[in-house]
Amino acid sequence: MIDSSDQLQTLNPYVSRETIKKLSDYRDSIIRAKFNLVSKKDKENIWIRHFHDSLRLIKFFEKNDKKIRILDIGSGAGLPGLPLSMVLDKNLFEFVLCESNNKKANFIKDCCDRFDISNVKIINDRVENIKNHSFDYIISRATAKINEIFSMSYHLKKNSTVYLLHKGVHVVDEINSTTKYWKFDYNIHENNLEKGSNIFEAKNIIKSIT
Numbered sequence: 001m002i003d004s005s006d007q008l009q010t011l012n013p014y015v016s017r018e019t020i021k022k023l024s025d026y027r028d029s030i031i032r033a034k035f036n037l038v039s040k041k042d043k044e045n046i047w048i049r050h051f052h053d054s055l056r057l058i059k060f061f062e063k064n065d066k067k068i069r070i071l072d073i074g075s076g077a078g079l080p081g082l083p084l085s086m087v088l089d090k091n092l093f094e095f096v097l098c099e100s101n102n103k104k105a106n107f108i109k110d111c112c113d114r115f116d117i118s119n120v121k122i123i124n125d126r127v128e129n130i131k132n133h134s135f136d137y138i139i140s141r142a143t144a145k146i147n148e149i150f151s152m153s154y155h156l157k158k159n160s161t162v163y164l165l166h167k168g169v170h171v172v173d174e175i176n177s178t179t180k181y182w183k184f185d186y187n188i189h190e191n192n193l194e195k196g197s198n199i200f201e202a203k204n205i206i207k208s209i210t
Contacts, residue, residue, distance in 0.1 A: 001048060001193065008047045011193075012055050012087075019086050022115045023051055026086075029111060030077050035103055037077035048193065054080030055087060056191065056199060057139060057164050068093045071135040073127050073153060074143030075099045078108045080166070081120065081139070090119035098123045098130065127152050134158045141166040147178040150205060162203050169196040183208055 001007060005020050015023075027046045030037050042049055057080060061068060072081035075097040085095045097120055099105040105124035112120050123130060138153050138161060149165060167174065171188060178184075184205040191197035 003045045003047045003049070005047060008052055011048075011052050015055070015087055022086050023047075023083060026078075026082065026111055026115060027051070029107075029114075033077075033107060037104070037107065050077075050079055051083050052193070053166065053191065053197065054083040054141070056189075057084060058087065060162065060164055060199075060201060061088070061093070061137065063092060067091070068137065069133075069135045070095050070137045070139060071127075071133075071153070071156060072097045073138065073140040073149060075108060076101075076104055076142075078111055080141050082108065082111060082117065085117055085120050086115070088119075090117075093119060095120045096123060096130075096133070096135070097121070098125065098127045100124065100126045127156070130156060135161060137162050137164060139164045145177070146174045146200065146202075147181055150178065150182055150184075154205070154207070157205065159204075161205070162201065163205065165200045165202075167198045167200045171198050171200055175200070179208075181208055182206065 005024055009015055009020060030046060031043050038050060070093060072095060075081050076099065078097060081095050081097045097108055099108060102124060105122055109122050133156055135156055138157065140149055146165060175186065182205055184202045186200060186202040189199040189201060
């Protein structure tokens, strides 16, 4: 599959041309960065492997009467949070991008300033240190294993919180390991464009009694 903005829009026809332009500028920023935000190989596949993969989460978000609050753990280059924030209605969705690395957090902030993204807050700290917040959705991509994500963010979830985690070929092994410490309902959603790329969806997470 050709990695291009046209292909992204074919796969995601709801994305406006104005947003495609923002995503294109964002892509250029990732490529031009003086430190590695994605692998050298992935710089040739940002539209599909990174942007489209991020936007796969949209179908899982359910609107309600209040603004939806989404936490992106270990956001790195701003993935998946920034592409989602560009596409979704800023009046209905609010994002907190948590990134402990100073350079990466500053990169995300610069992107928000340059691309006029107003529904994103950046927290330059470890997620364990976030206080007095709760989220409707907790998302993460290539950050940590499922058990670790649950442990570091459990204090930020509500009873209704849904976890949406991008996971690779070892997702089943991670799930089996996690069940030793947690009880949860889950589904695995496979990526029909890339074998071994999955979205792990989990609800009703509670600590197991040991």
